[in-house]
Amino acid sequence: MDEHSNRSDEQASRQQSRTPEQRRSMQRDMEEEFSTTYFPRRDRSNTTYYGQHSSRTAVPREKAKVKEEKPAEPLITEETGITKVPKRDAEFENTYVPRRASREDEWNSRIERELQETAMYRKSEPARERRETARKETTRRDTTRRENAHRETVYREPSSRTMSDRSKQKKHKRKMTKGFKGFIVLVVAFIIGFCSFQFMKSIMMMDGSTENLTGETVSVTIPSGSTTSDIANILKEQGLISNTFTFRLSSKINGYDGTYQMGTYDVDTGMTPTQIMALLQSGEVSTKNKLTIPEGYTVKQIADRVAETGICTAEEFINEANTGTFPHSFLKDLPDREYRLEGYLFPDTYFLTENMTAHEIISMMLDRFEQMYTQEYQDAVAASGHTLDEIVTIASMIEKEITLDEERARAAGVIYNRLEQDMSLGIDATVLYAVGKTGGELTQEDLQTDSPYNTRLNKGLPLGPISNPGEASFKAALYPEDNDYLYYVVEAAGKSNHVFCKTNEEFLAAKEKYQASLAQ
Incomplete structure (x- = not known):
């Protein structure tokens, strides 16, 4: 018993130094040893292994082919005819069987301790605690892996430079970075200062002085519906302003934005932007190329009015109106008559330029009719x-x-x-x-x-x-x-209103009153 006990202690100490996987492997080996050595008739195919997260069905094993022991047959002697039953061995009863039972109890208790140390507590552990433990373990492994990788990166190939060399290089880089940043700041400050100077210069030049006028004028036509941006572009094309943005901004600051009037203006080349703004706001247009067509004018009267501008003669205007080709859709299917476009040259005020032709003037009037004809x-x-x-x-x-x-x-x-x-x-x-x-x-x-x-x-x-x-x-x-009116007549001479009549008798009476007013 002492020899077996000492050997069990040695095995227990070795078992504690092994990993859980090694312990489980040892457990299976020892169970196999017990099943084949001490309990040969025991069927362990359905043995449940403790310490697992869930029960599983054991793989069936081949049953040991052991012959069943038959009870000892009684001996019958010929002499006496008495049947003798063999006695059981006392040494076997007192020594081997208790020794085998003690060995089995000892092994079971040891297995139970091992299982309690490894799996039983984990199996009884709550699910949340198991997840938390697993998460901490994973985090610890990841941290250890990163630290090891960092150490390998840092210390795999040690630099041949000394700490003083690296420190000097870092200081040099810092100096270069500070210098570059300072240079960028100076450039930005210079740009802002230059733009501010130019802006203030343009603002200060916008005064109402007339000493800068040269006497040379440029004809500028502002179309109807032009915005401040459109006017600024026109003035820049004529060379009267240098910057459209400052003109738009000054218009807003000085209250001119949205107050400019259409028309053709004679702008002096020496005018400042402020003077140009005041001129365009005043509406003092040039009368030289201004063409006003009253309502009710005929084509012949319009031709005479255009001829007064000197752009073309009245005959040229009428000939172009009758024979010219114009793309307007409302002119299709017009009958032949003395003045083909009579009724379609819309009366309005037009601003002409010196280089315009009769065709362009007629096109302006037709465009105006098309604008009205919604x-x-x-x-x-x-x-x-x-x-x-x-x-x-x-x-x-x-x-x-x-x-x-x-x-x-x-x-x-x-x-x-x-x-x-x-x-x-x-x-x-x-x-x-x-x-x-x-x-x-x-x-x-x-x-x-x-x-x-x-x-x-x-x-x-x-x-x-x-x-x-x-x-x-x-x-x-x-x-x-x-x-229901069928007649109308002027009420009296010198008046504009009419008398409307339903019958001929009413018309004759009203006409008689009108003629009487002529004699007065």
Whole structure:
């Protein structure tokens, strides 16, 4: 017993010095030893190994092929015929069996201690604590790995330079970095200072002094709807300012932004930006190339007005209006007549340049008509049952006959009423246009003039417009007043308002009053 006990102690000490994996391996080996040596008839195929996280089914092993021991057969002797049963060995009963049982108990208790030291406590440990322990262990391993890698990186190839050399190099780098930063700061400060100087210089030059005027002027045209940025670009192209940004900024600072007026200006080349701003705000445009076309002017009258500017003659203007090619869609399908574009040269104020041609001036007027002829008007014309040329013709008669805006739609109602009743319009302005007059009294000879424009003799609309109407008359022709009037006459001489009548008797009475006013 002492010899076996000493050997067990030695094995226990070696077991404690081994790793858990080695202990489990030893456990399996020793179990195999017990199963084959001390307990040969024991079936350990279903043995459960403790210390695992979950139970598993043991791999079945081959059963030991051991012959079953048969009970000893009784000996029968011939002499006596008495059956003798062999006795059990006392030494075996008293020595071997207790020794084997003691050995098994000792081994079981040792295995139990090993299992408790390794797996039992871990199995009973809560899941959260196990995860925390595993996380700490992983962190410790990662930290150790990084530290080892850092040591290998730092100490794998020691530098041949001394600490003093490295310190000197670092100081040199710091000095270079500080010098470079200082250089950058100086450059930025210089740029800011230079820009500030130029800006303040341009601001200080913006005064209202007239001593800098040279007497040489440049014609500058500011189109309608131009922004401050557009004006600055125009002035820079003309060489009147040097910087568009300072002009825009000064306009905002000095309150000129958004107050500039369209037109053509004579700008002195010596003017400062402030003086140019004041000029553009005042609206004192140059009258030399300013062209104003009143409402109701005919093409012939417009040609005479353009000829006054010296750009072209009246004949050149009329010839270009009749034969020139223009891309505007509303000019398609116009009938042949003496003045093809009559009614479409929109009356407005135009600013011309010295190098303009008759074609360019006509294009400006047609562009202005196209700007007025919005999509709303286009839809209304399409729904009216009349062509655009017919609407413009009615508008041209209203423009020549009616002066007050509030009477335009009412007069348009009269024209439409007479057309529906198949009556001649009898508008004197059409007769004046037929005989080539712009005003005055009509003679009996004038009234009998054979012309498609004479509405005293012909029913329906004249051949075309008799003037170039403005937007008010065009809108009245497109949206006439719904009334029952068939006549209108001027109330009295020297007045602009009319008397509208429903019957011929009312018209004759009103006409008599008008003629009486002429005699006074």
